[in-house]
Amino acid sequence: MNALVYAGPGTTSESVKHCLESLRLHLSPHYAVVTISEAALLKEPWMWKTSLLVLPGGADLPFCKSLNGEGTHKISQFVKKGGKFIGFCAGAYFSSSRVEFEVGNLEMEVSGPRELKFYPGTAKGCAFKGFVYDSHEGALASKLVVNSKILPNSPLEVLNYYNGGCVFYGASQYNDVEVLARYADRTDVADDEDRAAVIYRKVGKGAVLLAGSHPEYSPSLMMHNSNDKKHSQIASALIDGDYGRKLFLKECLIKLGLRVNDDVNFSIPKISPVFLSSYLKPSLAVQLVFNLKHNLELINNNILEDNTDTFCFHDETENNDYFTENNSSFQDPNAVVKHFKVFASENLPDPKETPYFNMRQYFQHLNTLRTKEKTNNEFGSIIGYSEVVSSTNTMLDSNPSFLSQLPNGFVLTATTQIAGRGRGGNVWVNPKGVMASSILFKIPTSSRVAKSLVTVQYLCSLALIESILGYGSIETGMGGGYEDMPVRIKWPNDLFILKPEYLNSFEDHQISDTVDGTDEKFTKISGALVNSQYLNGNYYLVWGVGVNVSNSAPTTSLNNVLAKLNVLREQKGLHPLPPYQHELLLAKILHNLDRFYEVFVSSGLEPFLPLYYKRWLHSSQKVEVQGDTARPSKTCIIKGITPDYGLLIADDINSGETLYLQPDGNSFDIFKGLVYRK
Incomplete structure (x- = not known):
């Protein structure tokens, strides 16, 4: 499910960034924390796959202009039917029944009724005078006193960022409004005895959290992004109490009914080096390095500044000291240099350098499959692996100079993505246990495939599902027991799997009914997208795929379902099947792509349609x-x-x-x- 952060008119990029950073910290991998535009909120049916909608800080009036009418109706219906909603600062003003902001100030006054009415009273501000639009001039580190009866696991006092937010005037007079925290200092709002800063309210089947201050603001991110002296001073004042702020925000999210990470000190991992090898054919890596150096303008013969990323290429004999370059608590995944250590010989990285992916095992599996069944041996012959990347797709698709030098079948795979990309521009953090990979198709304009590029995604989904179902055998069409895994294709190229609780017999892998009453029987196990661009007389298609191999969050994994299948096998006196592993599954996918693509180039999609229909829902x-x-x-x-x-x-x-x-x-x-x- 999604946690959507509104990024339309009225929001500031700074507030959106803090929302994304803090919510991903607390909610990943249980939810995909992504932005939603004004157009998408108004026109798309986002409600069906969303648990949480957030309106960040910014300005209330542009919210009114963009969302009044259709937008507020959709938001209200979403919450009443069970959705969760958060409004921070401007989002809290907008979500109240009435706004009274700087009344009497001819230059700044904003007052009037609002449509959402999630808070039945008036949001009055500024709670503390001095606010200046597009500035931190009136900002401060504000202390909150937490209601320990409602949030017993939160600190009693919390410091957080404040800039122009409201008080929820007269909050205590409403029986269905719970005040989670109050401003510790007396506010500048007349007759304000409640000093309500953060409130909670049930609305229909859903729930709402509104905050006049900014408990979502991370001082680490503030310090990273600010050249403003006042802003830096506030961040410094907040940093020592940041653990308490995180605990408070976590408890607020739990109060809303969301699933959160237990460890508030969980941090998004840092980018790690990419180890690149063509072990079975070292000349491929040698040729790639030659092409990079002779066809592109490299700084100091090893640094490439591309559209999105900066790459630094290193020889396999160099030590790894250069990989440690940024020890700050916040790291911009796109700004940090991406280091590639290139193995252009028959050597491979020490397994200690790649503890979650054994490159030697991967190449051994690939070689075994190729020896059994001859193919063109293009896909997967040269591979880059990193423990932590921004996004395998972004690193290829968004860097055309680098992409243009890569050979057909190049693979970039990772254990963790901290800015993974999906259809519709979704961005998320994927944890260990998700096999994230991007595979390159380099297609000449003269090729038959160039006339039907869109059908490549169907071929890819077939290669993936056949690799899952045929995991236990090197014989084509045989599964070794894995053919009983209940995996199906959802058009066009996502994979869904029957939840373990619905897998009760070997025949259940044939089920195509997706619901049982109101319960969803299937859940997404793999998402994919194909991006294309035209460079130097060729089409470059990057197939990005993520497969939940062994991580049970947020729903289930291949190995969770396999464990249930093994229970059924044990009941029949059959031996248990070994769990799926990144190295073998990836090798199988690439081998199947080799097999399929050879036919696809000459005959198109037609020969594969019967198999596709057999596998889809x-x-x-x-x-x-x-x-x-x-x-x-x-x-x-x-x-x-x-x-x-x-x-x-x-x-x-x-x-x-x-x-x-x-x-x-x-x-x-x-x-x-x-x-x-x-």
């Missing part, structure tokens, strides 16, 4: 294709996909009309039987 599925103001919704039956452009074919039950739906312009909610435009 949608054969003859009845769905509603969502309309808009110009076109009504239609009830349709799914018939298949077109082999040329990968369009979803759906026949209208009533009119007989055939609809052709693009994979990149539509999304499929398998639990509601709904296809909707993104």
Whole structure:
């Protein structure tokens, strides 16, 4: 599920950044903490896959202009039906029944009713005078006194950032409003005895948290981003008490009913070096280094400043001292230099340097598969591995100079991504146990594939699911027991798996019903996206895929479901199947891509459609294709996909009309039987 941070008109980039940083700290990996734009909030059905919506600090009036009417209606319905909502500072003003800001100040006064009415009273401000728009001039480190009866595990007093926020005037007179924290100092709001700074309220089936101050502001991030002396002084004042602030925010999130990390000192890991090798064919790494040095303008013959990232390339004989360059508590994942240690011989990194990925095992698995079944041996022959990256996709797709020098089949894989990318621009932190990889397809314009690039994603999803189901055998079409794993394709290229509690027999891997009453029987196990660009006469397609191999958060993993399958096997007197491992699964995916792509280049998607239909969830599925103001919704039956452009074919039950739906312009909610435009 998503935790959405609004990033539309009215928000400041600083407030959005602090929301993302703090919420990812507390909520990852249980939720994908991502931003949502004004257009997406107003037009897309985000409510179905969202647990939390956050309105950050900024300015209240632009919120009104953008969200009044349709936006506030959707937000209100989301909360009433069980969603969680947080409003920080301007978001808290906007979410109250009435705003009274600097009343009597002709230059700054903002007053009037508001539509959400999550707080039934008036949000009055400034709680402390001195606020200046687009400035930290009136900001301060504000002490809060916490209501220990409601939040017994929080410190009694908390320091947090304050800049122009409100008090929730008369909060104690409302029986359904709980004051979680009060300003310790007397405010500048007349007749304000409550000094309510942070409140909680149940709204319908959902819940709301509103804060006049900024408990989400991280002093570490403040110090990193500020050249403002006043701002730095406030950050310094906050830093010693930051543990208490984190505890308080954690308890507030628990109060909302969200699942949080136990350790508030959990920190997003630092970027680590990439180890690059073509062990089975060392000449590939040698050629790559040659191309980088001779085709690009490198600084000092080893530094490349590309569009998004700066890369520094090192010989395998160099020590690793240069990898330690930034010990600050905050690290911008895109700004930090990405170091590549290139092994251009038959040597490999010491396993101690790559404790979560054994490169020797990976190449051994790949070689075994290739020896059994001859292929073109392009995919996976040269690979880069890092324990922690920003995003495997960003490092390739967003750096065209670097990308242009990479060979077809190049792979970048990682144990942890701290800025992973998904469809629609979603960004999240993925933990250990998720196999994150990006694989390059370099396609000449003269190739047949160039005419139907969009269908490559279908080939990739097949290579992935066949690798999962065939994990236990090197024989094509054999699974060694893993063929009973209940994994299915959701159009166009996500993989879903039957939850362990619904796996009760070997035949259950054939189930395609996605719901049991109101319960969702399947959960997402893998997400993927394909980005493309045209460079130097070739199309460069980067397939980014994440597979939850062994981490049970936020839902389940391959190995969790495999454990349930092993219970069934034990009941039948069968031996247990070994767990999935990153090295072998990746080798199988790349070997299958080699096999499939060779056929795909000459024959297109057509030969693969029967297998795709066997693996997907949608054969003859009845769905509603969502309309808009110009076109009504239609009830349709799914018939298949077109082999040329990968369009979803759906026949209208009533009119007989055939609809052709693009994979990149539509999304499929398998639990509601709904296809909707993104």
